Amino acid sequence: MNGANMSARLKDKIICITGAASGIGRATALLMAREGALVVATDLQADTGAALAGEITQTGGRAIFLQHDVTDEDGWREVIAIIRARHGRLDVLVNNAGIGLSGPVVEMSLADWRRQTAVNLDGVFLGVKHGLPLLRQSGGGSVVNVSSIAGIKASANAAGYCATKAAVRQFTKAVALECAAAKDNVRVNSIHPGIVETAIxxxxxxxxxxxxxxxxxxxxxxxxxxxxxxxVEEIAAGILWLASDESRYVTGTELVIDGGRSIA
Ligand SMILES: NC(=O)c1ccc[n+]([C@@H]2O[C@H](COP(=O)([O-])OP(=O)(O)OC[C@H]3O[C@@H](n4cnc5c(N)ncnc54)[C@H](O)[C@@H]3O)[C@@H](O)[C@H]2O)c1
Structure with a gap:
């Protein structure tokens, strides 16, 4: 993280990333901090989230951790208010938090269906709803929604998960068009990881x-x-690119990083 390893692809950008305590979110937070961003990492898991922020700051990067449930609308209001008060702007929002529930559709309880949809889809909606005004006031920025190849190619025993991830894919494109029409300089893209070893x-x-x-x-x-x-680093590299100005002409796209699985 110290000077020798740091380039500046996100120099001084204020980044908020959800689900940052583990897996893809954690790797993305570490990479973005190394690239010069100030990372606002949020997650349900307070201990590992705080440890991540500590690890970034101890190695010369900038990060804070906020405990946050992405399904809680008041929680989103609070996160954005804190970012506004402390940093005055938001340049990148990565909606990454997610859960995966598997099993035959006839055995899935309505409570589990709703819980998964609340985290994977409502969480992304709430992030965009509450993050977009600050991105716009900051002169524009980038939203990266973490979907999955499950949002493109279906799998048995994952109907609920596939449905949430497909919804995130199309939600992303609709919001991208809305932002383009508003000429707000906000780009909105989705990322579709294949199979990556994480706690999920x-x-x-x-x-x-x-x-x-x-x-x-x-x-x-x-x-x-x-x-x-x-x-996780291979997925973080794609998120970094969508977050950075290198992708300034890219909006509404779906970046698939899956070793070719979804086309086979
Ligand atoms: N790992 C894969 O193979 C894979 C493939 C495609 C897509 N994805 C997606 O990548 C994203 C990250 O998943 P991961 O693989 O790193 O899994 P992970 O379990 O390692 O990380 C997910 C993080 O989200 C957090 N989280 C869960 N519910 C939350 C809530 N309500 N509010 C706030 N935080 C919450 C968890 O505490 C955890 O830290 C998810 O959206 C997942 O669907 C993962």
Missing amino acids: WDSLIGTTQGARGTRLEALTAPSIPLGRTGT
Whole structure:
């Protein structure tokens, strides 16, 4: 994180990323801080979230952590108010928090369906609804919504998850058009990771960290044209590009990072 490793692809940008305590969100927060951003990391998990912010600041980066449930509208009001008060602007919003529930559709309870939809879809809606005014007041910026290849290609036993991720994909395009029409200089894109080893898989394939990597690789690598699962850093690299000015002419797009799985 110190000077030697730091380039400046996000120099002095104020970035808010949800679900930052683990997996893809954590890797993205670390990468963005290394690229010069001030990272506002939010998550339900207070201990690991605070540890992430500590790790960034101890290595010369800038970060704060806010405990935040993305399904809570008042929580969003508070997060945006804190960013406005402390930093005066917002340049990038990464709606990354998500959960994955699997199983046959006839066995899914309505409560689980609603919980998954609340985190994966309502959370993205609320982020955009409350983040957009500050992005606009800052002169524009970038919203990156983390969907999944499950939002493009369906899988059995994941109907609810697929539905939420497909909704995020189309929501993103609709908001991109709304922002373009408003000439607000806000770009809105979705990112579609393939299979990446993180804690989200523990509930999906019944593992815990340790056994997870080997089991996930064995279950899924044969279906991936590039022959392996992805890494959190490979997804973070795509989010970074969509967040940075390098993608200034890109809006409403879906960036798939999946080793070719969704086209096979
Ligand atoms: N790992 C994959 O293979 C994969 C593939 C495609 C898409 N994704 C998506 O990537 C995103 C990140 O997932 P991950 O794989 O890093 O999983 P992860 O479980 O490691 O991280 C998800 C984070 O979201 C947080 N979170 C969950 N509910 C929340 C809530 N209500 N409010 C705030 N934070 C909450 C969790 O505490 C956790 O830190 C998710 O949207 C997921 O659907 C993951």
